[in-house]
Amino acid sequence: MKETAPNPFINGLWRQNPTFVQILGMCPTLAITNSVQNAIAMGLATAFVLICSNGLIAAIRKHVPKQVRIATYIAIIATAVTVTDYLVKAISISVYKALGPFIPLIVANCLVLERAEGFAAKKPVIPSMMDGAGMGLGFAFGLTCLGTVREVLGAGTFLGIHLFGPNFEPWVLFLLPPGGFISLAIWLLIFASYRERKDRRERARAALLTVQPAEAQS
Amino acid sequence: MTEFLIAGGIMGAMGATLAAVLAFADKKLYVYEDPRIDEVEGLLPKANCGACGCAGCRAFAEKAVKGEIAPGKCTVNSPEGVAAVAALLQIDAGTEERRVARLACAGGPHVARHRALYVGLPTCRAAALVNGGAKGCSWGCLGLGDCERVCSFQAIRMSGHSLPVVSESLCTACGDCVEVCPKQLFSLHAVSHRLWVACRNLADGAQAEADCEVACTACGRCAVDAPGGLIQIVNNLAVIDYGRNSLASPVPTQRCPTGAIVWFEKDQGPLRGPEAKRITRQSPLPVRAADLPTQRATSSYEGMHL
Amino acid sequence: MTGTTTKSTQMIRFLGFVSLLCGVLIVGAHVASQSRIRVNQEEILRESLAQLLPGMTRQVIYIVTPTGELTPAASGESSDKRIFAGFDAGGKFLGVVLEASERGYADVISAMYAYSPASKTITGFSVLEMKETPGLGNKIGSDPEFLANFKALDTTHPVAAVKHGKKTNPWEIDAISGATISSRAVGRMLAASVQEMAPIIARHRDRIERGN
Amino acid sequence: MNESLGHIFVDAFLINNFVLCVFLGMCSFLGLSSKVSTAWRMGVSVIFVITVSAILSYGTNLILVAFHAEYLRLITYIVIIAATVQLTEMFIKKKSPELFRELGIYLPLITTNCAVLAVPLFQTARGYNLLQSTVFALAASGGYCMAMVLLALVRERTELSDVPSLARGTALTLVLASILSMAFMGFAGMGGGG
Amino acid sequence: MNFFGAERFFGPKRLWRGIHVPEHKEQTAHLPIRRLPFPPLLIVPLSQHAGKPAKAIVHEGQEVVRGEPIAEADGLMSVPMHAPATGRVERIAPAPSAKGELTPAIYIRPYPGASQEVLYGAEQNIDQMTPAQVVAAVQATGVVGLGGAAFPTHVKLKVPEGKKIDTVVVNGCECEPYLTTDHRVMVEYPRQVLHGARIAMRAVGADRAVVGVEDNKPDALAALRAANGDRPGILIEAVAAKYPQGAEKMLVKVLLGREIPSGGLPADVGLAVFNVATLAQIGELLPHRQGLIERVVTIAGPAVRKPGNYLIPLGTPLRWALEQAGCTDQAVSVVLGGPMMGAAVGSFDIPLTKGVTGVLVLAKGGANGEAHVFPCIHCAACVNVCPLQLDPSHLGLLARKDRYEEMETVYHLNDCFECGCCSYVCPAHIPLVQYFRVAKQMNRERKARS
Amino acid sequence: MSGTTIIEVRTSPHLHGPMTVETIMRHVIYALLPIAAFFSWHFGLSAALLLAVTTAGCVLAEHTACRLSGKRSTVNDYSAAITGLLLGLTLPPGLPLWMAVVGCLVAILPGKLLFGGLGSNVFNPALVGRAFLQAAFPVAVTNYTPGLAANRFVEFIPSTWAVPLMKPAPLNDWLAKVAVDGFTGATPLAMQKFDHIYSELGPLLWGLGPGSLPGCLILLCGAYLVARGMMDWRITASMIAGAAATGGIFHLVNPALYPDPVWVVFTGGLLLGATFMATDPVASPVTPRGMWIYGLLMGVLTVLIRNLGGLPEGVMYAILFGNALSPLIDRLTPPRPYGARKAQVPQ
Ligand SMILES: Cc1cc2nc3c(=O)[nH]c(=O)nc-3n(C[C@H](O)[C@H](O)[C@H](O)COP(=O)(O)O)c2cc1C
Ligand SMILES: Cc1cc2nc3c(=O)[nH]c(=O)nc-3n(C[C@H](O)[C@H](O)[C@H](O)COP(=O)(O)O)c2cc1C
Ligand SMILES: Cc1cc2nc3c(=O)[nH]c(=O)nc-3n(C[C@H](O)[C@H](O)[C@H](O)COP(=O)(O)O)c2cc1C
Ligand SMILES: Cc1cc2nc3c(=O)[nH]c(=O)nc-3n(C[C@H](O)[C@H](O)[C@H](O)CO)c2cc1C
């Protein structure tokens, strides 16, 4: 049974976080996060696309013939992305340059289609937009986490501010592809150990509550 | 304005063309699949345990949709889940009495002797292949916990005395432990089968008791106490006829001298009768000091128990 | 809807309609943002030119035809080979800016540099696009020590990069330590570009300096 | 630009491997690489989809350029890809239901595999001709397939060992991917330089 | 050390893979075969061979004469049993066995002072028998493979439909450390061995026999060569000592360059393989129409007081045999068979049967000592020594994860004959063979279920 | 013992050969010691300290990590010490120690323990550590100081003591002080690749160039392990053969640009890699044919990366790539089982 998610917004932000739990939308997650600034910009752009596309798709969901549903969703997403693309270009060329070829690729960000199929296609407009916002911000949060590790270690800065003084030896690796993988792995390990510790605590509590099964009592 | 016309034209034409292609392909390549299969699968616990007898949950869903299997056959599903599947398919849930795994041995190392020390892979399977395991009773549990490891539902826990304890609530009757146990000590029984002989030893009484303090010695008291034919002594062992389970009660356990016959009270585990030997020992019995003929002494030969 | 195949014509009509709508939306966004984007792009171009030719306020763009002739280009349009001539507020000719590219460590590096036809020196250098290793190769765009090479780089002799600390001649580029490959790529890029463009510029020097 | 076909191939296949160096197609790379059999089937499906859609997009681009409607590139490309994927999906479902089951939710997700969209976009941006585009598409998708299979191979191997529970799953996969990508750094600069 | 494997190209024929194990044969190789007295009680299991158990033809309380049949063969895949001593049948009841289960057995209490002379039997002329009659006569002797497998010998003598056997291979390798039964049999009974070989040749219609003897037994080679003289038909070949050369698949490859197909039989490549002791028994028993009632067993090992080769009545309890030979208090485990393939026993109340080639009493702290098991480091030592060219490394890794089916279908688990080379060399001390046994068992059960 | 012997039941075989993992690893360390001694003699105190730090770092990292996760410490199998020694031998002697420690942590934690410890790692841990360092601190890791400096036993190379996380101070002053003539800081390979300057071959054989170890000594130490049956010579042989052959082809095509095969084999880390790293049993194939293919592949790849790539050295990348391929090689080259018609490639 589908769990009754209390709030689609919180759901995307934390419980079903696209980066750390669902492992979706990985390309921008790994490619764009070598600075915190880029990470935030990309996260917000994606969130914007998600909100628009979820809303639009939810609005027409009742009329879509099953066989062309993917093509339809994709067309809608692509429209939202192209519009975003122009918007970003119009607002700031330097941000546009940093996000490079990855804005058009938001179209192909699995996260967006997954939400279209998995949520917007079934739910009304408002919750869908909430979901889009939650997922989008969750995604932005994930990117920022990653961007932080990579920028701090890779350049010794956070949002461009030097943290360790000019003599810091940057860990170039973290700006390179392997560093992307490693940073995400580090975050996943942190979350896993957190979860494991929580589990262990819960299990210990459960053990105190249950009666030990009796073995051949005499 | 021309831009709008061109864009509209191109996009409209492309959309229509692709839709036409897809529509055509859809006619040619369409495979009918009952959408209810997916829906049923969504309602299953996804344990893929095989307790239902199908190869995984999807196979169960396929069969359930075809009406070949009742939703209730999935014993892992919650009652609400079963009801939901049944409601979806508009059929009867078809409930089945829940079964659990029961162990036919109570001889931990504190009551059952080992005749040698087994050294090797710490699994029952491996131990059983070396001379049948090092236990004195060649039917008994080897205590190395293959069943605990194989149970995907954490329903088996090895007790402090290296005996598996099955949790009645967690066991889904998937049968994995039945298959893995090299001594075939597990069997699946309806939970209502509460009278139980926790022993498989076929040796005669004296030998059985020498090997294990809680063995069934085939003394026959339970059989005498039980109503008509419920318990019989076959091959030096008490055997319960579960066809007459309605007659079962804790009474036959009352006079059992070793406590080999027990009554499972829900959530309390096996209960022995009041006359059963009290076992206060916690530590394992020493491995029987091997009467390895270290001297050339023909006279010691009389020690051979035959 | 379960189990029933939707009518093909309905599918075609639906998808056609949605696509049409999307197309219109996109064009709308395109048209609406077009002017703003152009302004932005020109701004960027001017900024980067001004960086190379300090004091520049006006640029004239020429396209080099395959035969080596110059034709003026409408601003903002990109094409093969371009020469930007820069003038200050007083209309004084400051120098030309040229584009060049070469394969670096990771991928192609493309850059712009300022060239003074009068002194035959390179007077400025800035990277447009590169994928050199951050913190290493990408210093060719930011390292002040490296950029100092381009205050007045002699081009009468073919330009070349030498290892860090080994610069002895005015036509040599002092490489970035640890990024010699990228530095050498810059050297090769400039050498090739100057070799090709200098004669053309020399031929049309008058016209360029006049700015028509 | 007039790159040689060999150079285009080596560049897209090894040096700027789509998966390990450019970060495209990550989701399926991480999600579908637990078994070699699945990984390589997915890889082959992607090779097919990418090559077909690259050729179709090349044609589409010609039309768009003719009408000065370049702004429609993104949407036309992606819709064409979506249609190609859906056709492939129908085809596989008909011909090999068990493969279909194995690729499961990931088949429709080929559409949203960034690598698939990136190829037409890159080829347009770099002004490749039809032949170059095809080679580029083959190399990029071949590189994707290779990386997939490599990762699946090493993942299958880790299945035989006792990975600490902490690292089991995606974290270990990411570490493997990261080491693989370090190994691929050896190819960097193979295209030129020194 | 085996540097570039150059020694392969010199010297006698040899096995390429496999291992060199310390032989420890000096303990008993020079000791002549001696008889052991009758124990107070003999336990003759009805199943001492591979195949169907025999059917008892005596009843409790009945008196039997040494050599008299007491159980008859139950079909083709079965052999009769004979009374190992003159005495009385005390009972017919289950008895413990080396496998750990109880199996039916005939308990015979020999009369005190009973003679070791065999009083039963009658002469028969083999030369006038057809091959089928020879096979029947061999079955009547109750002889099974004495090389360890205890496979009924007459079954091997019956040429399968459509096959032709051109050569009888006589296996005198005895590659297992400690064991010297075949060695002593060859030294002391060379004529019986050769006679048995000729009987086998007649039965299978082969015109040639090859005896393979490892070159660490020069006296056995000499004795066989002397006994054979220059009679044609039997070729006696020395092969360089290496374990497990005695396995028929290996020996056949080394001697004749033939490979028995996977899952096939020697007959598939025109061969029949017999152990020297098996043939010696046939050569000895068949002319007198007698039955197999005793066999040579090596009792050896670091913890034995009086090691030696003993002629032991079948059904002698292990405890009796050990008491006769005596153990030191260093003893820690007792193995039936050789140290590489033999099974350790946990009970001394089991009888010695036709398949027991040796009894080893191992001491504490020997090579058998406690060792820490490391993870597999993929060192490939096991792959390099596996005589069947399997991949024990992967098999072991898969077994750890219970992936038994894959082991069988992809990695040829069922070809493994459990020689133990891989476990022997594994620096990580992984009990590979034990894993493989469990895996095979699990696969068998899975197949039986479905 | 009062005659109450407990008998044990075990499975066959009841004998075991003399080899254990622990002995093998110990002997690998013995074989590495002469090389480590040479390294320390050649570069002096800093090198010795570097080796000590990497070895201790790896051992401590493994010990602590095991303890923290509540397991028995596994350092007594000596494999962590090998990792440390080899990591140290692949690093330049003046590397800041804090970077060396980072390398140890990476080698042992994600490189080994994350996979499940000894025997489970897919990639060679020492090389994972080294690859990480190379990518993280490319300048520091390729910065070689001159060997045989006069004061090498008296003072440390200053960069050794760089403050953690900070850049090492430039070495120019120190270099001027030790006054090594014509020293460029480049390894012979880098000089050949970027400046087309060939170092003399003779000193290379004896390891007297900067950044190179004595080829002959390495081969000798490897031969010791082979003779004791603790290492497989096939991988080493085929890797050298592969590199020499590929190098030879390049040399024939353009002798001016590409060095000759002997030079190829004796420079850079090739011999150390082929002898001690490519042969790491854990990450290499187990099948006999597989070993040949594996070695050849790495040899060829090394030279391709060296000659065509942007980096002067390719051994590390070639071995890591080989490690990644070794499961595939194992699958494609199963031994032909006795009695089978032909080897079957598992699916
Ligand atoms: C991960 C990595 C990235 C590198 N990136 C660059 C780069 O972008 N540009 C460059 O010139 N050298 C780069 N190099 C270094 C070169 O391989 C080479 O060592 C260096 O250019 C030689 O310069 P040097 O002679 O000053 O030491 C990189 C090395 C590594 C390991
Ligand atoms: C099921 C089965 C059937 C056999 N049938 C024959 C047979 O027909 N002819 C034959 O010569 N050997 C036959 N053998 C004997 C084997 O070839 C082999 O000699 C025997 O298993 C003992 O070999 P080992 O000691 O190497 O395990 C058979 C074996 C088995 C297991
Ligand atoms: C690993 C292994 C080692 C063996 N070693 C011997 C041996 O040394 N001597 C021997 O006679 N049989 C040995 N055998 C048994 C032979 O394979 C074969 O079964 C026997 O020679 C057949 O003769 P039999 O049936 O007369 O015993 C060995 C079998 C295996 C699997
Ligand atoms: C011949 C041989 C070579 C080895 N080479 C390496 C090596 O290059 N790097 C390393 O970390 N460990 C090496 N080891 C040690 C050990 O195998 C390694 O730490 C494992 O990879 C840890 O699982 C080697 C061991 C042996 C026996």
Ligand code: SF4
């Ligand atoms: S393994 Fe046994 S105990 Fe566990 S769920 Fe299955 S039947 Fe029950």
Ligand code: SF4
């Ligand atoms: S019940 Fe069976 S499997 Fe479980 S511990 Fe006992 S012998 Fe082992």
Ligand code: SF4
């Ligand atoms: S795998 Fe089997 S046949 Fe091969 S060495 Fe091991 S035990 Fe012997």
Ligand code: SF4
């Ligand atoms: S000998 Fe042992 S450690 Fe070596 S590969 Fe085989 S199983 Fe692994």
Ligand code: FES
């Ligand atoms: S975001 Fe690129 S494949 Fe998922």
